[in-house]
Amino acid sequence: MLKIGVFGCGAIGGEICRAIDNGQIEAELYAIYDHHDESLEWVKSSLENFDPQIMEIVEMVREVDLVVECASQQAVYEVVPAALHAKCDVMVVSVGAFVDTQLLEMAENIAREKNCRIYVPSGAICGIDGLISASAAALHSVTLTTEKPPEGLRGAPYVLKNNIDIDSITGRTVLFEGSATEAVQSFPANVNVAATLSLAGIGFDNTRVRIVLNPALTRNIHEIAVEGEFGRFTSRVENVPSPTNPKTSYLAPLSVISTLKKLTQSFNVGT
Ligand SMILES: NC(=O)C1=CN([C@@H]2O[C@H](COP(=O)(O)OP(=O)(O)OC[C@H]3O[C@@H](n4cnc5c(N)ncnc54)[C@H](O)[C@@H]3O)[C@@H](O)[C@H]2O)C=CC1
Numbered sequence: 001m002l003k004i005g006v007f008g009c010g011a012i013g014g015e016i017c018r019a020i021d022n023g024q025i026e027a028e029l030y031a032i033y034d035h036h037d038e039s040l041e042w043v044k045s046s047l048e049n050f051d052p053q054i055m056e057i058v059e060m061v062r063e064v065d066l067v068v069e070c071a072s073q074q075a076v077y078e079v080v081p082a083a084l085h086a087k088c089d090v091m092v093v094s095v096g097a098f099v100d101t102q103l104l105e106m107a108e109n110i111a112r113e114k115n116c117r118i119y120v121p122s123g124a125i126c127g128i129d130g131l132i133s134a135s136a137a138a139l140h141s142v143t144l145t146t147e148k149p150p151e152g153l154r155g156a157p158y159v160l161k162n163n164i165d166i167d168s169i170t171g172r173t174v175l176f177e178g179s180a181t182e183a184v185q186s187f188p189a190n191v192n193v194a195a196t197l198s199l200a201g202i203g204f205d206n207t208r209v210r211i212v213l214n215p216a217l218t219r220n221i222h223e224i225a226v227e228g229e230f231g232r233f234t235s236r237v238e239n240v241p242s243p244t245n246p247k248t249s250y251l252a253p254l255s256v257i258s259t260l261k262k263l264t265q266s267f268n269v270g271t
């Protein structure tokens, strides 16, 4: 049975641990880690079948087959090289870290050398399957419009740096327009989806991102528009936010759970 370690026990990590624990994913929840003890206790107390060991990453990668990173972009720098050097596969959720081309190239090189896999789930967006299919021919443009309520954008470095008082905004307001490169650096915990889109499509510098604050919303909306030799498609998802982290949509952990299920099943559907 696949032995999994979960690094980061927040909104996403908690859902993943419970999905393994309740048998939705046929794997063993072998180890968990978080730098906050309360998060570890919160996850452990929600489990009924597994009693995972708490292990720092260096130890975890020696014991498990796959580490799921669901902590932060900063954590990717620690988790990905450690896993790959130990010949351990790794799934990355804080995908925005891969805007750093040195990190991305290093990860790809080690994975190739050690014959390991790096998995990036679709996360909180719909349409990655179509984009991957379309990318087998020329792509002309890829655009993401993310629209969130104030709680979904509060505390982002871009908001703080520009002294934006998001509580004083009363109508739908475009906060940011630019490349995915700038977007994932300015909103590291809000638009990792822009990174996933960039990796699947035309890269960080060419993928356009618009971030909109809308106080009337209760959901996190992501709209994607893709044009290429294949034609054109748009996708729009209206995501229910996670109850424990309003920045994160519930679809994000569901996407990780489904990607993990794919790894353990013999029959798989989709691109
Ligand atoms: N790819 C996608 O579509 C999405 C990606 N994300 C990203 O996934 C990651 C996890 O999201 P959530 O679970 O909602 O966040 P969260 O804030 O609810 O949980 C993250 C947990 O990781 C821990 N953590 C953070 N950095 C750490 C480190 N360096 N070492 C050890 N523990 C660390 C925190 O203590 C916290 O318990 C975030 O980076 C988030 O921005 C979130 C939503 C969608």
Ligand SMILES: O=C([O-])CC(=O)C(=O)O
Binding pocket: 123, 124, 188, 189, 190, 191, 192, 193, 194, 220, 239, 247, 248, 249, 250, 252
């Ligand atoms: O969960 C979402 O709606 C998207 C998100 O926070 C991210 O991509 O970082």
